[in-house]
Amino acid sequence: MEGVSYLASFHAILESLRAGAKGSVLFISLDRNAGPRARQMVEEAIRAGIPVKRVPESFLDSLAEDHRGLVLEVPGASASVRTLEELCRDSKEKSLVLVLDHIEDPHNLGAILRSADAFGASAVLIPSRRAAPLTDAAARSSAGAIAWIPLIQVPNLRMAIERLKEAGYWIYATDMEGRPLYARPLEKKAVLVLGNEGKGVARLLKEAADETLAIPMHGHVESLNVSVSAAIFLYEYRRTYSG
Structure with missing residues (x-):
């Protein structure tokens, strides 16, 4: 970074x-x-x-x-993986990568990093511009995870997703109209695209995805905070591939 x-x-x-x-x-x-x-x-x-x-x-x-x-x-991320190319080159058979589509709140960024580390994500990708900065507020919310989870900045999220596809990843984008998360297991090499707090995942990124996913909800609210959604998706992946 x-x-x-x-x-x-x-x-x-x-x-x-x-x-x-x-x-x-x-x-x-x-x-x-x-x-x-x-x-x-x-x-x-x-x-x-x-x-x-x-x-x-x-x-x-x-x-x-x-x-x-x-x-x-x-000076940027202290984790071992520092670039998209390193991530693609060194990816394992089971690997989950988060792509954050212009998340704006540093507290959400920190909370997502905390969950990403807790559930063993391989890396988190964020855009170089128009996204939550890596501030002390984000560091506090991450509870120290900011030091451990690879956080990679990329100039173009769409191009990054295409590169991850080439490396064998299956791309999921979150969407309220997507198929239920629990309908079938996630792929072993998976990318999860999480959207901006207000606008959700951008159309171009949805079009680049192989599939859209939704968390089934049964209450009165229509959506969850993006950091909560991230934790649920991460947990489901780790539950599926806990061995």
């Missing part, structure tokens, strides 16, 4: 440090006495070979809001 992100929550920083966080830098305030949590972060950074720099509080303020005297600069 291009560019850098700044993490300020202790949990997100700790998980990123434990994941290796290659190329990262841990900034610590010169203007505060380091407490036990801060000292733990510094020890983890040193153990991981990550530089620790003491800087003025004002510098930390310019990087992240609501920091606690520590900010971790992360």
Whole structure:
């Protein structure tokens, strides 16, 4: 993933440090006495070979809001898979990839990453533009999963889906009129396209899909939050291929 992100929550920083966080830098305030949590972060950074720099509080303020005297600069995803080509080349017989079609809420992005890690997704793809940024809010919502799940930015989602097809993936797009999720098992190599909170999956991406899926609902509401839907789809895939 291009560019850098700044993490300020202790949990997100700790998980990123434990994941290796290659190329990262841990900034610590010169203007505060380091407490036990801060000292733990510094020890983890040193153990991981990550530089620790003491800087003025004002510098930390310019990087992240609501920091606690520590900010971790992360140059993109710290997970092992960094590009679409790596994902396609190294994909296994059983592999589930999420494609997020311009998800706008950082909290939804973080929650989806948390579920993706919990249920063993191979990667999450997001567009390079017009999507939720990888902010500290997303990191907090991911509960540290942001350090473990491969998060890949692509310039064109339609082209990325076509490349995944070439690599042997079956493409599913979520749609309220799709076939029920439980009607038959998902394919072993599957891509699930999840839509924008307000507009759903874009028409071009639905057309590129091999099939559309819906979660059967029996109450009064018409739809679920996208992060909840993602968790249900992920669980169903993992339940099917738990062996």
